[in-house]
Amino acid sequence: MEFIFFSASLFLLFVATLHYLLFLVYRNPVVPRVARFSLFLALAAQGGFFLVRTLGGGMPLGTSLYESLIFFSWCIVLCYLLLTLKYKIPVLGAFVIPMAFILSAAAALLPNKGTGEIPPALKSYWLFIHVPLSFLGDAMFVLAFGAGVMYLLQEKQLKSKKPGVLYHRLPSLEVLDSINYRALTIGFPLLTLGIITGSIWAQYAWGAYWQWDPKETWSLITWLIYAAVLHGRLTVGWRGRKAAVFSIVGFAAVLFTFFGVNLILKGLHSYN
Amino acid sequence: MEILLVGLSHKTAPVDIREKVSFSERNIGEGIRALVECPNVHEGTILSTCNRVEVFAAVSRKELEAARREIAGFLAHFHNVPLTELEPHLYFRSGEASVAHVFRVASSLDSMMVGEPQILGQIKEAYNLAARERATGEILNRLFHKAFSVAKRVRTETRIAACAVSISFAAVELAKKIFGELEGKTVMLIGAGEMAELAARHLVGSGVGRVVVVNRTLERAIALASAFTGEAASLDELEDRLAGADIVISSTGAPGFVIDREMVHRVLKKRKNRPMFLIDIAVPRDIDPTANDIGNVYVYDIDDLEGVVQANIKARTQEAAKAEEIIAGEVRQFLDWRRSREAFPTIVKLRSWAEEVRRAEVEKTMKKIGNLSDADAKRIEALTETILNKILHPPVSRLKRAAHRGEDGDLNEMVRKLFDLDE
Numbered sequence: 001m002e003f004i005f006f007s008a009s010l011f012l013l014f015v016a017t018l019h020y021l022l023f024l025v026y027r028n029p030v031v032p033r034v035a036r037f038s039l040f041l042a043l044a045a046q047g048g049f050f051l052v053r054t055l056g057g058g059m060p061l062g063t064s065l066y067e068s069l070i071f072f073s074w075c076i077v078l079c080y081l082l083l084t085l086k087y088k089i090p091v092l093g094a095f096v097i098p099m100a101f102i103l104s105a106a107a108a109l110l111p112n113k114g115t116g117e118i119p120p121a122l123k124s125y126w127l128f129i130h131v132p133l134s135f136l137g138d139a140m141f142v143l144a145f146g147a148g149v150m151y152l153l154q155e156k157q158l159k160s161k162k163p164g165v166l167y168h169r170l171p172s173l174e175v176l177d178s179i180n181y182r183a184l185t186i187g188f189p190l191l192t193l194g195i196i197t198g199s200i201w202a203q204y205a206w207g208a209y210w211q212w213d214p215k216e217t218w219s220l221i222t223w224l225i226y227a228a229v230l231h232g233r234l235t236v237g238w239r240g241r242k243a244a245v246f247s248i249v250g251f252a253a254v255l256f257t258f259f260g261v262n263l264i265l266k267g268l269h270s271y272n
Numbered sequence: 273m274e275i276l277l278v279g280l281s282h283k284t285a286p287v288d289i290r291e292k293v294s295f296s297e298r299n300i301g302e303g304i305r306a307l308v309e310c311p312n313v314h315e316g317t318i319l320s321t322c323n324r325v326e327v328f329a330a331v332s333r334k335e336l337e338a339a340r341r342e343i344a345g346f347l348a349h350f351h352n353v354p355l356t357e358l359e360p361h362l363y364f365r366s367g368e369a370s371v372a373h374v375f376r377v378a379s380s381l382d383s384m385m386v387g388e389p390q391i392l393g394q395i396k397e398a399y400n401l402a403a404r405e406r407a408t409g410e411i412l413n414r415l416f417h418k419a420f421s422v423a424k425r426v427r428t429e430t431r432i433a434a435c436a437v438s439i440s441f442a443a444v445e446l447a448k449k450i451f452g453e454l455e456g457k458t459v460m461l462i463g464a465g466e467m468a469e470l471a472a473r474h475l476v477g478s479g480v481g482r483v484v485v486v487n488r489t490l491e492r493a494i495a496l497a498s499a500f501t502g503e504a505a506s507l508d509e510l511e512d513r514l515a516g517a518d519i520v521i522s523s524t525g526a527p528g529f530v531i532d533r534e535m536v537h538r539v540l541k542k543r544k545n546r547p548m549f550l551i552d553i554a555v556p557r558d559i560d561p562t563a564n565d566i567g568n569v570y571v572y573d574i575d576d577l578e579g580v581v582q583a584n585i586k587a588r589t590q591e592a593a594k595a596e597e598i599i600a601g602e603v604r605q606f607l608d609w610r611r612s613r614e615a616f617p618t619i620v621k622l623r624s625w626a627e628e629v630r631r632a633e634v635e636k637t638m639k640k641i642g643n644l645s646d647a648d649a650k651r652i653e654a655l656t657e658t659i660l661n662k663i664l665h666p667p668v669s670r671l672k673r674a675a676h677r678g679e680d681g682d683l684n685e686m687v688r689k690l691f692d693l694d695e
Contacts, residue, residue, distance in 0.1 A: 027429045158449060159564060161576040163583060167449065168431050173547065174452035237544030241567045 002052045006070065009045035010108055012038045013073070013101040020093035024169060032090030039077055039097065046074040046104075065262060069107035071131070072258070075139035076100040079183075083143055087179055089171050095146035126201035134194030134219075138254050140187025141226070145251035147179040148244035155241055177240055180247055181233065188226050195219055218257040225250040273314065273411055274333045277365040277373055278343040279326030282384050285361035293351045293358065295320035300398075301405060307346055308407045312339040315409040317402035317416070319377075321394050323384050328374065330411040340364055371415065371606050375599045378419040379426040380433070381592060387432040392423045415606070422602045429598060430591040435584035440471040442580045443551055443572070444478050447519055450549050450570060454479040460517035461485045462510070462531075463524035464496045467553055471521050476500060484517060486510055488524070511535055515542040521551045522558035530558040536569055551577070611675040618684045619668055621693045626664055630656050 019035035049070065077100050080093065150170055157167040170176070198216075199209045210216060229246040232238030238246070280290065295303050295318055307316040307327060315330035327347065331339035344362055348355040365373050376382045380391050399416040402408050408416070427433050436442040444454075451457055459480045461468050464487050472483060483502030486509065487493035493504035505513050510530070514520065524530055531550065540548065547568040552559040557573055564571040572580075634656055638644060644652075667687060674683045687693070 027431070029428055154449070158446070158570050161572065161579060163446075163580055168434055168587075172449045172452035174450065237546070239545050239568070240547065 002049060002056070005045050005049040005052060006104075006108070009042045009049060009070075010101075010104050012042035012045060013077075013097070013104050016042060016093070017098045017101040020090065020097050023090055024094050025165070032093070035090065035093055035097070036081075036084075039081060039093075043074065043077050043081065046070060046077070050074070066107050066110045068135075068258075069103045069110070072135055072138065073100040073103040073107070075132075075135045076103070076142050079136065079139040079143055079186075083179065083183065086182075087175065089175065089179075091169055091171065092143075092146060092150065092179065095149055096143055099142055099146075124201065124204060126197060126204065130194060130197040130201050133190050133197060137187045137190030137192075137194050138258065140183045140190060141247070141251055141254050144180050144183035144187060144247040147176050147183060148247040148251075151176040151180065151240065151244040152248075155244075173240065177243065180243055181239075184226060184230060184243075184247065188223075188230055191219070191223055191226065195223060214261045215257065218253065218261055222250060222253040222257055225253055273330050274336055274366055275370045275374075275411060275415060276329045276331045276336060276339055276343070277326060277370040278329075278340060278347070278362060279319075279324060280358075280361045280363065281324035281326070281382070283382075284363055289358070289361050290322070290325065292353050293325050293347055294322070295325065300401060303350055304402050304405045304407045306350055307343070308405075310339070310342040310346055312342055315412045316407045317399055317412055319395055319398040321391070324377070324382075326377070328370070328412060328415070330409060336366060368603060368607060372599060372603045374415060374419045375422045375602055376596075378423040379595055379599065380423070381426075381595055381599070385437065386592060387435060387437070387588060389433055392420070396420065411610075414609075418602065418606055422599060425602075426595045426598055430594045432588060432591040432595055435588040435591065437581055437584050437588065439553075439574070439577045439581060440467075440474045442577050442584065443471050443521075444474045446570070446572065446580065447475065447549050448478070450547055451518060456481045457518040458482040458484060458516055459519040459521065460513060461496065462507075462520065462522040462558065463487060463554065464492050465523035465553070468521045468523040469496065469499075471551065471553070472500065475519060480519070484513055486513060511539065514539045517548070518546070519549045519551070520559075521553065523554045524558050525554070526558060527556060529560045531560065531563070533560045533563045533566070536560070536563040536566055540566060540569060553577075618687055618693065619671055622667065622687060622691060623664065625691060625693060626660055630660050 016035045016038040019031050019038070023031045023035065053067070076096065080096050080100075084090075084092070151173060153166055154170040154173055154176060157163050157170070158173070195216075198219075202211070203209045225246065229238060229243055229250065232246075233243055280293070282290070300318060300320060303318055304316060307313060307318060307329070310316075312331050312335040313329045314332070317328045319326045319328070325347070327343050329339060329343060344359065345355060347353075347362075348358050373382070378392055378395050380387050380389065383391050395416070399408070399412075403413070434445070436445045447454060447457075454475065457480050459472055459475050459482070461472055461483065464485065472480075476483065483497065483500035484505060485493045485497040485500075485502055486505045486507055487496070488507050490504060490506045493506070497504040507530075514531070514535070520531075522530060536548070536550075545568050548570070550559050550563065550569065550571045552561075552571065552573040555574065559571055559573070561571055561573060563569055634652060638649065638652070671683060671687065
């Protein structure tokens with residue numbers, strides 16, 4: 001059952017990705033509708049996956065790399081769909097949804113697809129608060145990253161004075177900048193709460209709020225980067241290009257916190 | 273029924289001919305009434321713009337030639353122009369070509385400025401007028417509604433309408449790509465040239481809220497500003513005023529830069545980096561082109577804009593090819609609809625006649641047999657139905673196939689006569 005839900009979601013994400021990319025070159029209003037519809041179904045299928053896992057095994061959120069990847073993918077799809085309620089720009093999907101697909105596909109390639117063993121000390125409902133907050137925050141940063149890349153592409157089109165196909169396809173700089181800003185203003189508080197709840201949980205579980213575990217350190221670095229962009233934006237008008245570049249750098253930090261820490265630096269947050 | 277088009281356009285007639293046969297708001301209603309009075313015209317619509325006068329009519333297929341003469345005669349007679357003067361400029365289209373023509377006109381592919389948006393509105397108006405005069409029927413209604421939806425498809429699926437091919441429209445398009453909505457934005461004119469004024473007019477038409485005119489002589493600035501109900505300022509105030517301007521159009525006759533890189537730096541700081549679009553249409557240039565390297569500043573000079581226009585013209589040709597493809601598909605669909613529509617009544621009549629015969633005979637036989645189990649009754653029904661369907665299958669599918677190939681006319685008539693379907 002679990003496998004069916006996961007395979008369905010992977011297939012639907014593939015269909016959505018394909019259609020969003022197709023929409024970059026092929027202007028047919030049916031194409032983004034197909035993409036959006038598959039995305040809703042994918043969200044439901046992934047939801048089904050987690051439901052089945054919870055009913056069967058207890059605490060499936062992010063206890064193994066396999067689950068983390070799928071949960072991250074689910075958060076990205078959810079945040080994208082929420083954001084598109086305000087910004088009706090299907091082109092954004094071409095820069096965000098492939099990420100959700102790649103994460104899910106990576107999960108499918110993992111040899112160990114089980115639920116991770118969590119030490120008894122960590123068996124707590126803090127898991128259900130700390131993990132979703134952090135992942136939703138990260139998902140918002142994926143959106144900020146997508147909008148940032150689009151901003152840089154469109155800016156390049158305008159600065160070079162040789163508008164090509166992308167110039168017509170991409171939305172205005174103003175809109176891209178505001179998507180970027182909105183994603184950061186939602187993502188940053190989520191990340192902050194994720195770190196705070198994690199720290200409280202750590203106090204319960206390990207008896208210390210903070211112990212410079214690599215995941216903690218890198219989360220803090222990520223937090224500082226995004227704090228810097230938001231601060232610069234509100235005080236000295238770091239908008240447009242600067243904000244876009246920073247959200248790309250910030251996203252690299254997010255990725256490293258997620259993958260690098262797990263695969264390279266071993267610590268308390270590493271998966272089995 | 274056949275769709276017939278008789279008309280002339282900027283492609284076939286010079287303006288002195290076009291103006292002689294164009295209809296005005298005042299006399300177009302009268303024109304439509306006169307048109308449908310022609311004995312062979314069953315439905316009619318007149319499209320009259322400054323670039324074309326076209327008459328669309330639904331006419332009987334057999335009377336195509338007669339209808340054609342009638343409509344040409346109507347145009348000449350209504351406007352008191354000798355037919356011989358008109359005839360060399362007239363074109364006629366019927367069948368597939370007429371459908372394709374209507375779709376192309378509505379999609380602005382036949383316009384003098386390909387992609388210009390006004391033509392669709394003009395066709396809608398022409399159609400509504402004819403509909404109000406009750407001059408349109410099933411065929412033209414369907415044709416025009418289809419034309420509107422085709423035009424919409426072309427607009428959303430190709431970039432034909434988005435490619436600005438004049439410098440001032442290209443400027444508006446660029447501004448929209450930088451600022452998104454132009455509502456609430458401020459445009460500043462430096463110098464009071466004619467071209468700057470034109471570009472400003474387009475920007476105001478696209479929603480720009482405030483206009484500031486800066487000029488060496490204040491009187492001239494005030495005069496131009498009043499045309500936009502804007503504000504005027506002298507050149508000394510330039511830098512202060514720049515901080516409030518999102519779009520700047522500069523066209524002074526000054527020999528050096530009016531706005532240099534350093535000034536842009538300072539102004540941008542004051543604006544907290546809110547983007548600026550600086551358009552320099554002066555020769556020699558007014559704005560330091562290296563200011564384009566500053567973040568959130570976009571400097572376009574006259575050559576840059578011309579380059580955008582050239583790229584758009586190129587893109588538009590490609591887009592036009594895509595649009596033609598869409599239209600070809602839609603034309604095919606429309607013709608299929610019409611053909612199956614024409615064969616349809618014959619098939620329905622044939623089937624219902626045969627069914628009537630079957631029912632009557634089955635009932636008669638059932639009565640004679642008397643006590644029949646339900647299962648046996650059902651078997652008799654099924655048997656007779658199968659016989660009927662098998663016998664009717666070849667003629668019905670032959671009719672359908674002929675309809676799709678467009679050879680319906682003769683076969684239809686033959687079947688109707690053979691089975692006395694018109695009685």
